[in-house]
Amino acid sequence: xxxxxxxxxxxxxxxxxxxxxxxxxxxxxxxxxxxxxxxxxxxxxxxxxxxxxxxxxxxxxxxxxxxxxxxxxxxxxxxxxxxxxxxxxxxxxxxxxxxxxxxxxxxxxxxxxxxxxxxxxxxxxxxxxxxxxxxxxxxxxxxxxxxxxxxxxxxxxxxxxxxxxxxxxxxxxxxxxxxxxxxxxxxxxxxxxxxxxxxxxxxxxxxxxxxxxxxxxxxxxxxxxxxxxxxxxxxxxxxxxxxxxxxxxxxxxxxxxx
Numbered sequence: 499x500x501x502x503x504x505x506x507x508x509x510x511x512x513x514x515x516x517x518x519x520x521x522x523x524x525x526x527x528x529x530x531x532x533x534x535x536x537x538x539x540x541x542x543x544x545x546x547x548x549x550x551x552x553x554x555x556x557x558x559x560x561x562x563x564x565x566x567x568x569x570x571x572x573x574x575x576x577x578x579x580x581x582x583x584x585x586x587x588x589x590x591x592x593x594x595x596x597x598x599x600x601x602x603x604x605x606x607x608x609x610x611x612x613x614x615x616x617x618x619x620x621x622x623x624x625x626x627x628x629x630x631x632x633x634x635x636x637x638x639x640x641x642x643x644x645x646x647x648x649x650x651x652x653x654x655x656x657x658x659x660x661x662x663x664x665x666x667x668x669x670x671x672x673x674x675x676x677x678x679x680x681x682x683x684x685x686x687x688x689x690x691x692x693x694x695x696x697x698x699x700x701x702x703x704x705x706x707x708x709x710x711x712x713x714x715x716x717x718x719x720x721x722x723x724x725x726x727x728x729x730x731x732x733x734x735x736x737x738x739x740x741x742x743x744x745x746x747x748x749x750x751x752x753x754x755x756x
Contacts, residue, residue, distance in 0.1 A: 515620035613657035621657035644679035
């Protein structure tokens, strides 16, 4: 129960913990306002304030006259729809991943930094669960791995307790998932990549849980630099193969004409 003088952010954290403890999936409805206020021992006005905190972070969505529901990642943010056409670019433009990496480096390193400063008990539980989930599928199921990977980075963004950062990354969720899926198709061609990615994810979470913001930021930056370097090398190898194929084609044409 939350004490009468505690701030709404603490109450919001308790509601998040309740969602995690009860295993409420995206789309699940929270208890009615009167019942939830009674359960938590707070006034309905303070409960509404805490719910609004969670709405601003994309954890829940309130429907007028219809209750409050656990969000799908990115579901509460209409501007996500404006980004959906960019997913096609990732699949068709071989260099578009570089644009996505640039924005991910800007957002995710700061998310890790602030998560290390601000993560509460509910955030820490979610981060451990997200780490376990992202350590599972690996190269055997790249689609599931991409979903878990994007959700892992969203859990870090949520733990930053920065509403704007959380909203921006929620809007980018599907774009990130598609980008990660396309990247993993390439990365898993390299030996032991899945194991290295798992180690990197673990280092990020360990730094956040240890409340070491500089280490968390460095671990996130190192992870993204590793991905960027691997994809760059794969691109270079593919370009060499294309040049070699073109050269062979030219030679064969010259030989056929002589």
